[in-house]
Amino acid sequence: MAISFGFTISQTRVVNMDNCDFGKLHQLERITPSFKKCMNCGACTATCSAQQFVSFNIRKVKSLYTMGQLGGLDKELAKCMLCGKCTLVCPRGLNLRPIIMNMRKLLTTK
Amino acid sequence: MKKIAIIGAGPAGIEAASILAAHNFEVTLFEKSSTPLSNILDKAFLFPSSVAAADLVDELNAKLLHDNIQLICEKEIVNIKETNDECKLFDKDGKTYFASKVLITTGYTIFDAHRKEELGYGIYKGVISSLDLEKMIRHKQIKNSIDELPQRITFLQCVGSRDEKSGNNYCSKICCVTAVKQAIEARKLLPQAEIYIFYMDLRMWGQTFEELYRQSQEEYDIRYIRGRISEASATFDGKVQIKSEDTLIGQPLKMTTDLLVLMCGMEPSPGTKTLAENCQIAGDYHFIQTIDPHLHDNETAQTGIYVAGSAKRPMSIRDTLSDAAAAAMQIMSDCQ
Numbered sequence: 001m002a003i004s005f006g007f008t009i010s011q012t013r014v015v016n017m018d019n020c021d022f023g024k025l026h027q028l029e030r031i032t033p034s035f036k037k038c039m040n041c042g043a044c045t046a047t048c049s050a051q052q053f054v055s056f057n058i059r060k061v062k063s064l065y066t067m068g069q070l071g072g073l074d075k076e077l078a079k080c081m082l083c084g085k086c087t088l089v090c091p092r093g094l095n096l097r098p099i100i101m102n103m104r105k106l107l108t109t110k
Numbered sequence: 111m112k113k114i115a116i117i118g119a120g121p122a123g124i125e126a127a128s129i130l131a132a133h134n135f136e137v138t139l140f141e142k143s144s145t146p147l148s149n150i151l152d153k154a155f156l157f158p159s160s161v162a163a164a165d166l167v168d169e170l171n172a173k174l175l176h177d178n179i180q181l182i183c184e185k186e187i188v189n190i191k192e193t194n195d196e197c198k199l200f201d202k203d204g205k206t207y208f209a210s211k212v213l214i215t216t217g218y219t220i221f222d223a224h225r226k227e228e229l230g231y232g233i234y235k236g237v238i239s240s241l242d243l244e245k246m247i248r249h250k251q252i253k254n255s256i257d258e259l260p261q262r263i264t265f266l267q268c269v270g271s272r273d274e275k276s277g278n279n280y281c282s283k284i285c286c287v288t289a290v291k292q293a294i295e296a297r298k299l300l301p302q303a304e305i306y307i308f309y310m311d312l313r314m315w316g317q318t319f320e321e322l323y324r325q326s327q328e329e330y331d332i333r334y335i336r337g338r339i340s341e342a343s344a345t346f347d348g349k350v351q352i353k354s355e356d357t358l359i360g361q362p363l364k365m366t367t368d369l370l371v372l373m374c375g376m377e378p379s380p381g382t383k384t385l386a387e388n389c390q391i392a393g394d395y396h397f398i399q400t401i402d403p404h405l406h407d408n409e410t411a412q413t414g415i416y417v418a419g420s421a422k423r424p425m426s427i428r429d430t431l432s433d434a435a436a437a438a439m440q441i442m443s444d445c446q
Contacts, residue, residue, distance in 0.1 A: 015356060017365030036327050039312075040336065040358050063358040066333070092324070 020068030024106045028065070032099045037092040038062055044086035044096060050079045058086060058096070065103060074107040111136045111178075112445050115199055115209035117187045118381065119146035121427055122215035122419030124170045125434035126441075131178035133442055138209065139179060140199075142186040142381055146171065149217060152241055154248035156427060157284075157291040158318045166427070186381065189388040192414045211414050211441050214398060215434065216381035218420040221270030221278070221374040229269065229372055230342040236350040237342055237370045239269075240288060247295045252369070255348040260368030263296055264352060265289045265307040266339045271375030272310065278395060282375030282424045286312050287319045289373050290326050297330040306333050306367075308354055316426065337363070342370055376424040389415060398422045408437040416441055 029035050045051060045059040056079040065073060077100060086096045112135050116123045119141035127137045145151075147170060153163035174181055189200040190212050199207040223231035223239045230237045235255030246252045254260045267289060271282040286309070293305050312334070314320040326332040337354040345351050350370045356363045378386065378396045386392035386399075391410040393399025398417045400407045408416050418437035419430040 013361050015359075015361050015363040017363060033328070036331070037324060039327075039334075060359060063356070067335075067356060067359060067363075069359065069361075 015067055015069060017068075022068050024070060025066060025068060027106055028099070028102055031102050032095060034092075034094045035062075035099050038066075038094055039092055041091060043089045043091060044094075047085045047089045049083045049085060050081050054079050056080070058100070061103075062099075070107060074104065077104050077107070112211075113138065113209045114211050114213065114441060115140065115187075115197065115207060116213045116215060117199075117385065118142070118215040118217055118419075118421070119174075119181060119183075120149055120215055120217045120419065120430075121147065121166075121170060122217070122421075122430045122434040122437075123213070124173055125431050126213055126215065126418060126438040127179050128173035128176060129435055129438035130441065131176040133438075135178065135442075135445075137179045138207065139174075139181045140185045140187050140201075141181065141183045144183050146174070146181065146183070150427065152244060154244055155291065155295060157287045158316065158322050160291070160295075188384050190385070190412070190415055192412055195414075197414045210445065211416060213437055213441060214382070214385055214410075214415065214417045214421055215419045216385060216421045217379050218376040218382070218424065219379040221276070221282075221377050223269055223372045223374050225276060226269055226273075226372070228341045229266070229339070229370070230344070230350070231372055234342065234344040234350055236344070236348060236368060237372065240285070240292065240371055240373045243292055243296070243369075243371050247292065247299070250299060252296055252299050254368035258368075259300060260303055262304045262306070262365075262367045263293075263300070263369045263371065264339075264350075264365070264367040265293060265305075265371045265373060266352075267307065267309040267312075267373045268338065269372040269374050270377070278375060278377065280395060280424070281313065283313070283315070284424060284426050285373040285375055287314060287316065287322065289371075290314075290319075290323050290332070292371070293332045294322075294326050294330050297332065304333070305331070306335055308335050308337055308339050310336070310338055316428070335363070339370070376420060378421065382421040386421075391415065391417075393422070408433070408440045 042059045045057050050056045061076050114135050114137050116139045119139050127139050130137050147167050186202045187199050191198045197209050197212045270276045314323050336357045339352045339354045342350050342352045349366050351366050353364050383396045398421050401409045416437050418434045
C-alpha cells in the first residue's frame with residue numbers, strides 16, 4: 001500500500017521551449033498573418049461577451065498558443081460565441097474571428 | 111572673438127562646436143581618445159531609419175573642418191574652475207587652458223555586463239553584449255560560440271537598467287528600440303533563425319519606434335516574451351540555457367539558445383563622472399545635474415559651465431544633437 005504524505009508531486013509547470021512544437025503556430029500565422037501583430041494588451045479579454053459568464057481569457061489562449069502550450073485549448077476556445085467584439089476593439093487590427101476559427105480547426109487536426 | 115571650450119568630441123560636442131564656430135566663436139574641442147566619435151563608430155546601423163553609422167560619422171567629421179574649430183585629441187580635462195568671468199580648465203597633467211564658457215559633452219559608457227554575473231557574460235562564450243552583436247552585424251557575420259550559424263538568438267532587455275542590484279534604477283531609454291533594430295538586422299543575416307526578445311516593458315517612445323516594433327513582428331517574425339531572464343548557464347555543446355518566466359501565461363520557462371544578447375544600458379562615462387565630481391555638479395547616478403529640467407536644461411550650478419547630451423542622462427543620438435544645438439544657443443545668448 002502506498003504511503004500517503006498528504007501531498008503529491010505534480011507535473012512540472014516549466015515550459016521547455018526546446019521541446020515545444022511550433023508547427024501549429026506557424027500554420028496559423030500563414031493562414032491569418034495578423035496573428036503576429038498582437039501586443040498582449042488584453043482589450044479582447046476585457047470586452048469578451050463569453051468572459052462575463054464563464055472563465056475564459058482569449059488573450060491568454062493566444063499567449064499559450066504562441067508558446068506552443070496547446071493542451072486543453074480546444075475546450076477553452078469552445079467557449080467563444082464568435083460575437084466579434086474583440087475584433088472591434090483590437091488596437092493592432094487582429095482579425096480575431098477567423099483566428100479563433102482557424103485555431104479550433106488546427107487544434108482538432110493532427 | 112569669445113573663446114569656448116568643449117570637452118568631448120562626440121555628436122554633442124561636434125554639433126555644438128560647428129554651430130558656435132559658424133557664429134564666430136573660437137572653439138577648442140578637447141577629446142580624451144585618439145579619434146572623435148568612438149561611440150558611434152562602434153555601431154553598424156542607427157535606429158530608427160537604419161542609416162549606416164559610418165555615414166553620420168562622415169557628416170559630423172565634415173562639420174569639424176571649420177577655421178574656428180581646433181580639435182585637440184588625447185587630452186583629458188579633469189577639472190574646471192570659474193573665476194572673474196573666465197573658466198580655467200585643467201588637464202590630467204596639470205596643464206591649464208582658458209575659455210569664457212565651457213560645454214561638457216563627455217557622454218556615456220555602456221554598462222559593463224560582467225557585473226551581472228548570473229547572466230554569464232565573460233564566462234560563457236554564447237553570452238554577448240549588445241555592443242558585441244553590433245560588431246558582428248557590422249562585419250555581416252553572426253556566429254555562435256562554436257563558429258556555426260545560430261539557430262536561436264535571444265535578446266534580454268534592461269541589463270544594468272531598471273535594476274537596483276546594479277545601482278541603476280533608471281531606464282536607459284535606447285535599449286528597447288536598439289534590440290528591435292538589432293533583431294531586424296539579425297533576421298536579414300539569418301532568415302531561418304528563431305529570434306526572441308525578453309522584455310519587462312517595451313518603451314517605444316520615439317517617432318516611428320512603435321512602427322518599427324510592429325514591423326519586426328509582422329515582417330521579420332521577431333517574437334516577444336514578457337519576462338526577465340534571471341540566470342543563464344552553459345550546455346555541454348557550447349550553447350546557453352536560460353530561465354525566465356513568461357509572465358503573460360504565468361508559467362516558468364526554460365530554453366536553449368545559441369546566443370544570449372544582453373541589452374546593456376548607459377552609464378555616465380568615466381570622464382563625465384570625474385568632471386561631475388570635481389566641478390561639484392554631480393546629480394543622480396553621477397550624471398551631470400542641470401539647474402532645471404525644463405527651462406535651464408543646459409546650465410549647471412557652476413556659472414560658465416554648460417552640459418549637453420548623454421553626460422546628463424541617457425539619450426539617443428537624435429536627442430543628443432538637438433540638445434547640443436540648444437546648449438550652443440544658450441551659450442551664445444549668455445555671451446551677449
